[in-house]
Amino acid sequence: MRLYTLASAPNAIRVLMLLREKPLDIEIVELDAEAREQKTPEFLAINPLGQVPALQLDDGICIAESLPISRYLDSISEGPSLFGATPESRAVIEMWERRAELGLFIPAVEYGHHTQPMMAEYFTQYVDWGNSLVGTVQTCLTLLDERLAETGWLGGTDFSIADITAYAGYRVAAFWSMPLQSEPNLSVWLHRMSERACASVVPL
Amino acid sequence: MRLYTLASAPNAIRVLMLLREKPLDIEIVELDAEAREQKTPEFLAINPLGQVPALQLDDGICIAESLPISRYLDSISEGPSLFGATPESRAVIEMWERRAELGLFIPAVEYGHHTQPMMAEYFTQYVDWGNSLVGTVQTCLTLLDERLAETGWLGGTDFSIADITAYAGYRVAAFWSMPLQSEPNLSVWLHRMSERACASVVPL
Numbered sequence: 001m002r003l004y005t006l007a008s009a010p011n012a013i014r015v016l017m018l019l020r021e022k023p024l025d026i027e028i029v030e031l032d033a034e035a036r037e038q039k040t041p042e043f044l045a046i047n048p049l050g051q052v053p054a055l056q057l058d059d060g061i062c063i064a065e066s067l068p069i070s071r072y073l074d075s076i077s078e079g080p081s082l083f084g085a086t087p088e089s090r091a092v093i094e095m096w097e098r099r100a101e102l103g104l105f106i107p108a109v110e111y112g113h114h115t116q117p118m119m120a121e122y123f124t125q126y127v128d129w130g131n132s133l134v135g136t137v138q139t140c141l142t143l144l145d146e147r148l149a150e151t152g153w154l155g156g157t158d159f160s161i162a163d164i165t166a167y168a169g170y171r172v173a174a175f176w177s178m179p180l181q182s183e184p185n186l187s188v189w190l191h192r193m194s195e196r197a198c199a200s201v202v203p204l
Numbered sequence: 205m206r207l208y209t210l211a212s213a214p215n216a217i218r219v220l221m222l223l224r225e226k227p228l229d230i231e232i233v234e235l236d237a238e239a240r241e242q243k244t245p246e247f248l249a250i251n252p253l254g255q256v257p258a259l260q261l262d263d264g265i266c267i268a269e270s271l272p273i274s275r276y277l278d279s280i281s282e283g284p285s286l287f288g289a290t291p292e293s294r295a296v297i298e299m300w301e302r303r304a305e306l307g308l309f310i311p312a313v314e315y316g317h318h319t320q321p322m323m324a325e326y327f328t329q330y331v332d333w334g335n336s337l338v339g340t341v342q343t344c345l346t347l348l349d350e351r352l353a354e355t356g357w358l359g360g361t362d363f364s365i366a367d368i369t370a371y372a373g374y375r376v377a378a379f380w381s382m383p384l385q386s387e388p389n390l391s392v393w394l395h396r397m398s399e400r401a402c403a404s405v406v407p408l
Binding site: 048049061063068071072076087091094129132146 | 252253261265267268269271272273275276279280291292294295296298299302303328330332333336347350
């Protein structure tokens with residue numbers, strides 16, 4: 001089983017975070033971003049979108065997109081699932097994962113793509129729209145803070161994939177210096193997250 | 205168990221489509237959009253984001269976000285799962301669901317929000333960015349067309365949640381008259397989709 005990654009790709013980092021929490025014997029193939037290895041015919045046969053992460057199973061099946069890869073790796077690894085143990089807990093965890101993804105992780109990534117001069121060569125930038133994402137992310141941080149006033153982790157009493165997505169998103173936002181207000185419960189959670197093994201693989 | 209919906213909300217329509225394929229005895233509560241019932245204190249206690257769909261379980265647990273609601277309803281209903289039967293098929297179906305969601309469904313919804321004069325009172329519109337989503341959606345349609353050249357349904361040999369998301373997204377794009385090119389395999393699939401029970405609940 002091979003996992004293709006790029007050191008700077010936030011979606012690949014999420015999967016590497018999961019593998020720190022639920023170790024598996026997997027070959028990690030680090031592509032060369034400068035050589036545009038993610039756009040070679042060999043890699044496009046694995047993921048036609050030319051994006052990482054991508055997981056190639058031993059029988060040749062290729063899985064792209066960080067969330068299905070994470071769910072698959074979680075399901076074949078030992079220990080409590082990071083996606084929940086019952087239909088109800090799975091639904092609640094996925095709800096918070098989605099909120100963190102759509103309100104924090106994806107907007108933080110898009111903010112960088114659309115507002116940062118260093119990204120102009122890769123993307124047609126819509127700067128005003130990009131800057132509007134600061135408000136989107138702040139709204140999500142407030143929601144997460146309210147959630148954390150009631151629970152230890154975003155998905156409930158246990159650490160879950162929702163925490164991984166939110167932490168990765170927060171680190172991306174911090175990397176791009178998004179002008180965000182701090183939230184008290186979120187700050188406590190960020191400190192607890194920073195002490196986990198998974199946080200150490202985030203290079204941003 | 206109560207499912208809160210709004211007749212015109214694309215995300216609620218996706219869940220109603222699933223319920224046509226996997227019927228369950230659920231109370232459907234149609235909120236009044238003109239009365240802004242989704243923003244009342246009573247509904248905000250169910251979903252603080254003031255959005256539908258939202259599912260209230262009999263024990264009081266509330267689940268928002270269309271995908272976890274769909275996965276939950278699928279898991280408690282009879283018949284083959286629309287999310288896959290094995291870890292591998294679940295991953296492949298979720299990969300195609302994500303591609304359809306991030307490349308077609310969400311961009312089609314955002315296109316309407318950002319480019320249509322009738323939506324100007326609800327959203328700060330970034331028209332240039334909104335128009336750029338035509339290219340995003342066309343790229344996704346081409347990808348889905350290539351997939352459908354090899355498989356009967358987007359997730360593989362069986363109809364799945366990936367087809368529901370893609371069909372709902374396509375109908376939203378058509379509703380907003382996005383200027384898209386037709387794709388041959390996708391056209392065949394659209395015809396087959398239009399004959400299914402789930403297609404009949406799409407009002408767009």
